[in-house]
Amino acid sequence: MTQTNVTEREGPTPTRYEPDDRWVPVDRRWFGLDRTTFLPAAIVLAVAIVMSIVIPQINDAVSYDDPVVAGDVMELQYGVTFVPAPGWGITDGVREADAPVTGSFPPRATLVNGGAMFTVYTASFTGDANALLEQIKKTSDALATEKSLRVSDDASAITTESGIRGVLTSYSNSTTDGVIAAFVVDGKGIEVVSTGPSDVAPTITDDIAHMIVSIGHRTGEGK
Numbered sequence: 001m002t003q004t005n006v007t008e009r010e011g012p013t014p015t016r017y018e019p020d021d022r023w024v025p026v027d028r029r030w031f032g033l034d035r036t037t038f039l040p041a042a043i044v045l046a047v048a049i050v051m052s053i054v055i056p057q058i059n060d061a062v063s064y065d066d067p068v069v070a071g072d073v074m075e076l077q078y079g080v081t082f083v084p085a086p087g088w089g090i091t092d093g094v095r096e097a098d099a100p101v102t103g104s105f106p107p108r109a110t111l112v113n114g115g116a117m118f119t120v121y122t123a124s125f126t127g128d129a130n131a132l133l134e135q136i137k138k139t140s141d142a143l144a145t146e147k148s149l150r151v152s153d154d155a156s157a158i159t160t161e162s163g164i165r166g167v168l169t170s171y172s173n174s175t176t177d178g179v180i181a182a183f184v185v186d187g188k189g190i191e192v193v194s195t196g197p198s199d200v201a202p203t204i205t206d207d208i209a210h211m212i213v214s215i216g217h218r219t220g221e222g223k
Contacts, residue, residue: 066090073097074109076122078188079218085207088113093120111211116196116204118211125189129166130155132182132189137169151180162216166190172198179208185217 068084073096075081081096093109094100110119125132137151155169158181166183178195192215194208 068111074120075099075105076109076120077105077107078122078186080120080122080188080190081216081218082109082120082211083214084109084111084118085113085211088118088207113204113207114196116194116200116208118194118208119192120215121191121193123189123191124187125184126187127184129182129184132184132191133167133169133180136180136182136191158212160213160215164190164215164217168212179212181212183215186219188217190215190217 066089068086068088068090070086072084072086073081074084074090074093075096076093084090088111091110091112092106093111094105099105107123108119108121110117112118127135133155137153150173151171152169155167157165158168159165160183164183164185166181168179168181171178171180175197176195177198177200178193181192183190183192192212194212196204
């Protein structure tokens with residue numbers, strides 16, 4: 001009796017599926033979003049919503065007593081810095097020269113000027129600036145309400161004076177306009193949220209632009 005070779009009866013070896021770099025395992029998804037990037041994006045989105053809806057109403061009624069003067073530099077955790085515009089008021093955050101006794105700077109700094117606000121927030125992030133901004137957009141769509149912000153589908157590349165590359169887009173709701181900028185350096189996300197009335201003065205707009213491009217990062221610092 002002739003023996004049939006087993007391998008001759010078997011078909012070709014099936015091709016193994018190799019997902020692309022954008023594929024996210026099921027156990028890392030939450031409503032279709034990557035859970036590892038959802039938290040930083042949700043935080044910056046929450047900041048934007050609060051800034052665009054709640055705080056502008058409070059800001060008009062509350063004065064600040066810590067104005068920015070020429071030469072001030074704000075510092076956040078992970079060695080992130082930016083130059084605040086003179087005349088704005090510091091409501092949250094620490095100047096570079098006023099290092100906390102703990103040695104660790106806070107993750108957020110906020111400045112106000114009339115009805116305009118400017119916040120820089122830092123957090124760990126595993127993707128790049130485009131991924132961070134895209135996650136913010138997805139989170140915005142998932143949480144959108146009639147009064148919440150709507151992030152634009154258009155984004156522009158931006159590079160700070162220190163060479164950090166990121167992306168910037170606009171957002172709006174029924175009463176306010178603003179911008180969101182996202183940068184990632186050494187695994188740390190830098191998120192900028194600014195808001196103000198649609199008829200904000202051009203000088204305020206210039207201040208916001210200068211503060212964004214002044215963002216820097218001290219290489220090697222991670223606290």
